[in-house]
Amino acid sequence: MVFGGNVFGWTVDQKTSFELLDAFVDAGLNAVDTADIYSAWVPGNKGGESETILGNWFAKTPSNRDKVVLITKVGSAFSPERKGLSARWIAQAVEDSLRRLKTDHIDLYLSHWPDLEVPYDETLGAYAQLLKAGKIKAVGASNLSASQLGSALAVSKEKGLPRYDVLQPEYNLYSRKTFDGELRDLTMAQDIGVITYYSLASGFLSGKYRSEKDLGKSPRGGGIAKYLDARGYRILASLDSVSAEVKATPAEVAVAWLIARPGVTAPIASATNRSQLDSLVRATQLKLTPAHIAALDEASEG
Numbered sequence: 001m002v003f004g005g006n007v008f009g010w011t012v013d014q015k016t017s018f019e020l021l022d023a024f025v026d027a028g029l030n031a032v033d034t035a036d037i038y039s040a041w042v043p044g045n046k047g048g049e050s051e052t053i054l055g056n057w058f059a060k061t062p063s064n065r066d067k068v069v070l071i072t073k074v075g076s077a078f079s080p081e082r083k084g085l086s087a088r089w090i091a092q093a094v095e096d097s098l099r100r101l102k103t104d105h106i107d108l109y110l111s112h113w114p115d116l117e118v119p120y121d122e123t124l125g126a127y128a129q130l131l132k133a134g135k136i137k138a139v140g141a142s143n144l145s146a147s148q149l150g151s152a153l154a155v156s157k158e159k160g161l162p163r164y165d166v167l168q169p170e171y172n173l174y175s176r177k178t179f180d181g182e183l184r185d186l187t188m189a190q191d192i193g194v195i196t197y198y199s200l201a202s203g204f205l206s207g208k209y210r211s212e213k214d215l216g217k218s219p220r221g222g223g224i225a226k227y228l229d230a231r232g233y234r235i236l237a238s239l240d241s242v243s244a245e246v247k248a249t250p251a252e253v254a255v256a257w258l259i260a261r262p263g264v265t266a267p268i269a270s271a272t273n274r275s276q277l278d279s280l281v282r283a284t285q286l287k288l289t290p291a292h293i294a295a296l297d298e299a300s301e302g
Helices: 014-026 049-060 063-067 087-101 120-133 146-159 182-189 201-206 212-217 230-246 250-260 274-285 290-299
Strands: 002-004 031-033 069-074 108-111 139-142 166-168 193-196 266-269
Touching: 002 014, 014 049, 014 063, 014 274, 049 063, 049 087, 069 087, 087 120, 108 120, 108 166, 120 139, 120 146, 146 182, 182 193, 201 230, 201 250, 230 250, 230 290, 250 266, 250 274, 250 290
Parallel strands: 002 031, 002 266, 031 069, 069 108, 108 139, 139 166, 166 193, 193 266
Antiparallel strands: none
C-alpha cells in the first residue's frame, strides 16, 4: 500500500496530515507518494503544498524519514518555463522538491507525464546525474503508454542510462484499459514495479456515490459522474456481493483486488480521516478467494 499524498494541503490540513501519516507508519506501512505540483489546483495554492507538509512531518520527527519510501514526481507545469522533463528543469525541480521535503534524497523520482519535446536520453541522462549525486535512489515514470515505455527502455539499454524501474498508471476495477494488455505485459516481462493511482476511481469504488445526487458529498464528487453507467453499477453490485461475503467494505475489496492482481506491486490510495486510513490498512490484510476475484473480473470487463 502506498499512501497518496495528493490530499495534503487540499482536503487535509497539516495537523490531520501528520496524524494520518503517523497512523500509516504505526500500522507497518512505509511508502508515500506525492508530486511537486500537488496541490496547485486548489484556489490560493501554487504547488508544492503536499511536499511542504511531508517535509514538516519529517522535521517534526526525523526518524520518520528512515521509515518511509518517499516518492515524488517532476514534469507537471508550474508555468511555461517551469515544466517538462528537460535536463535544465529536472536539475532545478529536484532541488526545489528536496528543499520542501526537508531531506537530502528522494527514494523514487518519477517523470509525471510524457514530454514529447524532450528526447529520452536527455531526461534519463539528467536522472543519471542525480543518481550519481545520491539525490535520488531510483527512477520511474507515470502515465506512459506501452510504446512510450518500450522506447524509453530501449534508449536506456542502448546508451547505458538508468531505466524506468517503476511505472505509475491509472488503474482500478473501472479503469482497466489504461494498463491491462500490452502495457501490463511489458511491465511484467521487464520486471518493472507498478504502483497504481486512482485505485478507488476517485472514491467511486467506495460505494458512497450511487446516483447523481450523491456527487456533492465531497470535493472530488464532480469527477464521479463518468462512472455512473451500466458497467459502473455492475461493478458496485459485485463489490457489494463480495463485501457481504468477506465482511469488508467495498473500498477494502476494491483495493484488495488490486493487491492480488498479477503485475501490480502496490496500489496508491489516500485517506482524509482516521476511519478511512484504518480501512486502507484492513484492505492490505484482506485475502480474496479465486472465486471473489473472478466475480470482480467479470463484472469489470469491457
